[in-house]
Each structure stands twice: as structure tokens, then as C-alpha cells.
Amino acid sequence: MSETKKKSIKGCHTFDEILDVEYGVEGTPERKAFERGAEAFILAERLKEERLKAGLTQEQLAEKIGTKKTYISRIENGKADVQLSTLFRIFEGLGKKVCLTIL
Structure with a gap:
């Protein structure tokens, strides 16, 4: 990270x-890419959390x-995109329901 960027960050409140x-500011391609990655990370962490709460291994789920276990692992590690239908099946398997909100 450059010194200029470090100084800029230190000035943030x-x-x-x-x-x-x-x-980048909201709406820029860089910020959109960051936000997509952050949302994928949150979803992966939530899946892992719910799987562990259910007491299931990746293989059992x-x-x-x-x-396949490798697919569950890849999703949890952010290495795979997941289709919506598969996401619904995964959470159903965990006794949960997925609700989407369009903002």
C-alpha cells in the first residue's frame, strides 16, 4: 500500500x-467487485455456520x-459460484429457508 493511501486511510473517520x-466510491467498478466478493464471503460463512449448527460434515450435507463434498467445500471457501436452485437445496438440507430481498 502506498504512503499516500495510508495517509488517506488514517484521515478517515x-x-x-x-x-x-x-x-473506490460506490458505483465504481472496483467498489462493485469488492461488494460482490464481500457478499459471496458472507454467504459462504453463513453456509458453514449453519452446517456446523446442524452438526453435519461437508460430506454428510x-x-x-x-x-459432492468437494462442491460444498468449494462453496464454503468462495471458490465456486452456486446456482440459486442449489443454494435453496443446500439450506433446505440444513432445515433452513432462503429468502431473497431485492433492493
Whole structure:
């Protein structure tokens, strides 16, 4: 990180200001890419959290929903895109329901 960027970040007072300096202001391609990555990370962490709460291994969950352990692992590690229908199946397998909100 450049000295200029470090000084800019030190002058920030809010998290949004830090995001603006580090990834660009809202609406820029860089910021959109960061936000997509952050949303994917949050979803992956939520999946892992719910799987652990259910007391299931990746292999058990995969077997329950008819997929492979490696696929569950890849999703949890942010290495795979997941189709919506598969996402619904995964959370159903965990006894959960997925609701989408369009903003």
C-alpha cells in the first residue's frame, strides 16, 4: 500500500470512508467487485455456520442434498459460484429457508 493511501486511510473517520479510499466510491467498478466478493464471503460463512449448527460434515450435507463434498467445500471457501436452485437445496438440507430481498 502506498504512503499516500495510508495517509488517506488514517484521515478517515468512518468505515465507509475507508472503503471509498481502498476500493473506490460506490458505483465504481472496483467498489462493485469488492461488494460482490464481500457478499459471496458472507454467504459462504453463513453456509458453514449453519452446517456446523446442524452438526453435519461437508460430506454428510453433500450426501443429503445429492452433491459432492468437494462442491460444498468449494462453496464454503468462495471458490465456486452456486446456482440459486442449489443454494435453496443446500439450506433446505440444513432445515433452513432462503429468502431473497431485492433492493
